[in-house]
Amino acid sequence: MSYLENLPVTILHSICLHISDCRAFALTCRSCVDPARSILFANISITFYDTRELGQQASTWAERLRLAKSLQHVRTLQILDEDTHKPIEKSVECGDRLNKIWQYLPSDHPDRIVDEGAGWQTLADFISLLPGLRDFIYAGAPQLCPSILECIENNAPHCRIHLETFCLRSLLRFPYEQLEIHPYDRKLATHRQLYSVKLARFDEYDDSGLFDYHLDVLFDLIRGASPGLRKVSMLREKPGSSMQLISSRRQPRQKWKGSELVVFPSNSKGKLRSLELAGPDSATLEALQRWSEVTAFENLEELKLHQYIDAETATWLLNSCSLERVSRLTVHPASIAIPALFQKVGSLNELKLVSNFDNVQLVDILTRHGQTLQELAIIHPLSDSMNAADMAEIVARFCPRLQKFCMRIPRTQGNAAEVRIYQSIGQIARLRDLYLILDCRDANTSNNDNEANQLNESMRHTLINHAIDASLAKAIFETVASSNTTAHSRLRRLEIRSQSNQSYGGLGRACAVLAGQWLCEKDERDDRPGQIRVTRTKALRGTDEKLTPLVASVFDELWPDEGNKLHWSERWRSYPLIEAC
Incomplete structure (x- = not known):
């Protein structure tokens, strides 16, 4: 293996990026160990049931990485809740694990006082040891502890924060409660390092009878209250029919004024790069028009609309929004809108198309985008095998x-x-x-x-x-x-x-x-x-x-x-x- 020992570290690192088993590669010679470690320990994931277990796992990882001399290799740290949930209405999966995107949920009723137990401090100590951390992904049920936010701010100022269980305790209110934003909620939501959020199972009314203001806040964050926010993923789900919900619907809902977080021009728009919408009424004409008022569609590089888009909505989208930068697209359009839609978007790298299209339309789509496509999913209500074979050949x-x-x-x-x-x-x-x-x-x-x-x-x-x-x-x-x-x-x-x-x-x-x-x-x-x-x-x-x-x-x-x-x-x-x- 002497030829490997003589290769530069940069070449060995490049090799690690293209092989499936870095562990085996690390065993070939001493020179391969550190390049392999940089890949093996680039992404760390911690799954926890409670904050005590969270602290134990963080401590274990800190010691393991210290012994492996790999603390500097960590680029992404994931904190995941042990409990996962299935969506009420399953979506069409195409190898994209769509029904697991929103599998982590926040606590139904966030505590008014955020848990700041010893486990959180141990996690903060662990984060402070990671000089190369670039992405912190949080998908836990309890709200992110202030000590973690402060630690990232002080020790990893260039680290992006991804809140995959976005929930602020101030935004779930009973009808009789006054709408007030807690200072920490405001700090978390408007933090300059906040890069992406996921809002799961959202509706304006919670099944427990609470008014939910998360979408109102999210719109304000996108428009400028959170200057670093670039990625949003939201799943709508209709609540049940509990007596509390029925009672709440009869009560007047306090109106969101738009000045609760920060004050900015009413016509300001955000610069999202990725927008993903799923669930009932998520891609209606009214819904998309509202989103277009909040963020400039011309900045979108990824657009995923997991609900059917009728001809009227598709026509509005084509005439009113620029999609030239979109390179990753998921869409369920009416077949009549397909030709114009795919002439409007830029060169696609990824496409998921769920629609009743024909082979002529497929040829038109791929004539424009086929040369650049690296990922493709086509879901069609097939009627015969011949049609499927022809599509595959196309x-x-x-x-x-x-x-x-x-x-x-x-x-x-x-x-x-x-x-x-x-x-x-x-x-x-x-x-x-x-x-x-x-x-x-x-x-x-x-x-x-x-x-x-x-x-x-x-x-x-x-x-x-x-x-x-x-x-x-x-x-x-x-x-x-x-x-x-x-x-x-x-x-x-x-x-x-x-x-x-x-x-x-x-x-x-x-x-x-x-x-x-x-x-x-x-x-x-x-x-x-x-x-x-x-x-x-x-x-x-x-x-x-x-x-x-x-x-x-x-x-x-x-x-x-x-x-x-x-x-x-x-x-x-x-x-x-x-x-x-």
Whole structure:
């Protein structure tokens, strides 16, 4: 390994940026240790249940990094709450972990007095030891302690603060309470180092009967009260129907004046670089018009709108807002608005398109943006396999730099039409990461099928479509990889998620067991060339349930017991590609 020992440190560091296992690289020779450490310890994450545990983990990390002589390597410090939450209404995921973006929530009712226990001080001491800290990400349930803010201000003046559980105790008020901003809340919200905030499960009325003023404050922060704020992510969720909420809606809501934080010109606009909106009514014409009054859309580099945009809203967006700097776009537009919309935006690096578009529109989009796209997700209500294969071929033809791709495709019992889709995807020259949403419904199935033979055939196809095991996942990976037209396929990762909503005939129980979610990863070690690791990413459920007689009869035809007396959930297997009937 003498050739490595003679390389400059800058070259060794560059190598670390492009390999998957820095730990193994550090073992090759002494010269590789420090460059590898700079990558291994660049991002530190602490998950805590309470402030006592927070302090213990911070102390442990401080000692570990001190022994490894790596305190100076830390660039990002994440503080994450142990409890995570699922959104009430799930969004369309495309490998972007969309339903986990807002999984951390603040306390329902922040304490009027912020906890300043010993654990916070230990964390502050740890932060003071990190001279290279550039990003501090906080996603804890309790409000960020003043000592942490002060520590970052004094010891890491160039560190950006990301509040992923943005919640100020002053902004949740009962109808009878006067709206007053606590001095620390004002300091935290307007801090010059505050760079990004996430507002999760927001509505103007809390389910507990509290008035919520966070959006009012957020608008003021964007307009200038928080001069460093550049990134906002918000999820709207409608509250329930508690008696407290019903009572609060009858009370007059104190109006936000706009001068509670700081005073600035009424026509001032912010300079957000990233805006993400999700949840009911988040992308309506009225909502987007309000956002355009708060921040200058011409500064946006990333725009993610996770709700449907009707033709009227799309027309307003095109005529009233400049989107020329946008390079990362998520949009669910009406199909009629697609041609004009994609002529309006700048050259895209990332695109997630959820819409009922046709191949002509896809060609138009990729003719303009395909040369620059590195990540692409296209979610279309597919009607047939031929359409999906054609779309994949269009993507391969127009996107020479594409590295990450997501697509929803119909399962058709692994027949030649389905295989053609995988082969078409494999033609994407530089593809490294692939996320497939497999639509496992039988295209010919109807809940009103009355003919017994037709129903049995539909159930048979549906069960085969859902039967996705490790063997099939690996076969799909190999089919895609072997179809690449370059000398060596760059495909390293395939994630498979099944999609179905089967309820007729009692199929739901069986489909829940058969429909696996799998991750295939190519091993990049020299001593394991071409090996593929296959792991299940979602635990089996419903394995102890019984099938209805109708489903059981079809199931037994596909996977007979053969005298092993195995439970139905243990004896099934996937049908191979092409050979499936």
